[in-house]
Amino acid sequence: MATQLLHPNISTSHLLPSKPTTLGNITRPQTHKHLTPSRSNFAIKVAENQSSNLTTNQQQDPLTTPTVTHLKAQINNALQGINRGIFGIPSEKKSEIEDMVKVLESLNPNPNPTVDLDKLVGCWKLVYSTITILGSIRTKLGLRDFISLGDFLQVIDVAKGKAVNVIMFNARGLNLFSGKLVIEASFTISSKSRVDIRYDTSTIVPDQLMNMFRKNYDVLLGIFNPDGWLEITYVDETLRIGRDDKGNIFILERSNQTYP
Numbered sequence: 001m002a003t004q005l006l007h008p009n010i011s012t013s014h015l016l017p018s019k020p021t022t023l024g025n026i027t028r029p030q031t032h033k034h035l036t037p038s039r040s041n042f043a044i045k046v047a048e049n050q051s052s053n054l055t056t057n058q059q060q061d062p063l064t065t066p067t068v069t070h071l072k073a074q075i076n077n078a079l080q081g082i083n084r085g086i087f088g089i090p091s092e093k094k095s096e097i098e099d100m101v102k103v104l105e106s107l108n109p110n111p112n113p114t115v116d117l118d119k120l121v122g123c124w125k126l127v128y129s130t131i132t133i134l135g136s137i138r139t140k141l142g143l144r145d146f147i148s149l150g151d152f153l154q155v156i157d158v159a160k161g162k163a164v165n166v167i168m169f170n171a172r173g174l175n176l177f178s179g180k181l182v183i184e185a186s187f188t189i190s191s192k193s194r195v196d197i198r199y200d201t202s203t204i205v206p207d208q209l210m211n212m213f214r215k216n217y218d219v220l221l222g223i224f225n226p227d228g229w230l231e232i233t234y235v236d237e238t239l240r241i242g243r244d245d246k247g248n249i250f251i252l253e254r255s256n257q258t259y260p
Contacts, residue, residue, distance in 0.1 A: 066103055066107075068104065068107050068109075068236070071100055071103055071104045071107070072104065072238075072239060074100055075097065075100050075101065075104065075251070078093070078096060078097050078100065079097070079127055079128050079251075082128075083149075084126060084127060084128050084129055084152065085097075085128050085129055085130060085132065086129060086131070086132060086133055086149065087132060087133060087134065087138065087143075088132045088134050094130070097128065098249065101234075101241060101249060101251070104234055104241065105233045105234045105241060107234075108233065108234045108235070109236055110234075110235050110236065111192075111193065112192035112193060113192075113193055113232040113235045114189045114191070114192055114193060114194070114195060114232070115192055117158040117189075118158065119235050119236075120156050120158065120232070120235065120240070121156050121157070121158045122155070122156060122254065123153055123154070123155050123254070123255045123256070123257050123258065124153070124154045124155075124156070124240055124252035124253065124254055124255060125151055125152065125153055125154075125252060125253055125254075125255040125257070126151075126152035126153075126154065126250060126251070126252050127251050127252065127253050128249070128250070128251040129152075129248065129249070129250050129251075130247075130248045130249045130250075131223065131248050133223060137219060140216050140219065141213070141216055141219065141220060142171075142212065145172075146171065146172055147169055147170070147171045147172075147212070148169070148170045149167070149168070149169060149170075150167075150168030150169060150170055150178070150180075151166075151168045151257070152165070152166070152167050152168070153165070153166040153168075153255065153257060154166070154252060161186055161187055161188065162184060162185070162186060162187070162200075163184075163185050163186075163187055163197065163226070164182060164183070164184050164185075165182070165183040165184075165185070165224060165226060166180050166181070166182050166183075167180060167181040167183075167224060168180050169181070169209060171208075171209055171212060177206070177208070177209075179204065179205055179206050179208070179209030180204070180205060180209075181202065181203075181204050181213075181220065181224065182202065182203045182204075182205070183199070183201075183202045183221075183224055183225070183226060184200045184201050184202070185197050185198060185199050185200055185226045185227075186198045186200055187230075190229060193231055193232050193233070194229055194230065194231045194232070195229065195230055195232070196228075196229050197226045197227060197228055197229065197230060198227060199225055199226055199227045202221060204217075228244055228245040228246065229244065229245045230242045230243070230244050230245075230250075231243045231244070237254065238253060238254050239251070239252070239253055239254070240252045240253075240254075
């Protein structure tokens with residue numbers, strides 16, 4: 001039987017978090033006002049291309065002008081082999097991904113996503129996040145050898161104003177078994193592109209997995225607690241990008257997986 005828990009008294013954060021916090025070696029980027037990543041060759045080339053296309057009468061060169069399809073393919077290639085960035089990536093790689101994300105955001109086909117929430121409904125799978133679990137925190141949670149992370153899913157129910165985040169785990173004991181952390185949150189629209197998110201409840205199943213995490217449950221929720229706001233900066237039929245109030249970036253792709 002699942003173990004139902006009330007929100008612990010912690011002031012941490014996500015898949016979507018609330019106040020800037022540093023938990024041990026959990027790295028959470030600060031707000032964007034002072035984030036100025038070094039410009040990669042990709043970003044410089046794109047900036048030059050966009051500048052050259054400011055004259056409306058000038059024909060765009062399809063070989064140099066980035067398209068949504070091309071950018072999405074480049075981002076997908078950049079995300080290969082980094083395990084969603086959850087255990088950290090080199091700063092150069094992080095900057096490269098953010099440069100491409102910024103250009104894709106500028107081509108957002110739905111700049112007012114909360115006006116038509118049907119574009120958000122359904123199941124999404126996290127493919128990249130700037131939230132990282134490092135060092136002693138990773139060891140404390142058993143995420144080196146004993147427990148591994150599976151898919152990160154988010155199910156959005158527009159009718160109920162609910163978002164359910166599901167983090168899958170595989171644990172090795174006498175037998176290999178799977179479990180999940182389920183975090184339910186409510187959301188309200190605060191602008192044409194932003195939603196405010198409030199943590200409701202959380203559950204870990206099965207009970208054996210809850211017993212493994214019980215001692216460090218506040219640390220676990222400190223990483224994935226969704227309290228705060230989320231700016232939806234890009235959304236189309238297959239991809240969604242968001243930035244939260246801590247300056248974190250989240251890239252999700254639409255999934256056919258179902259969650260009851």
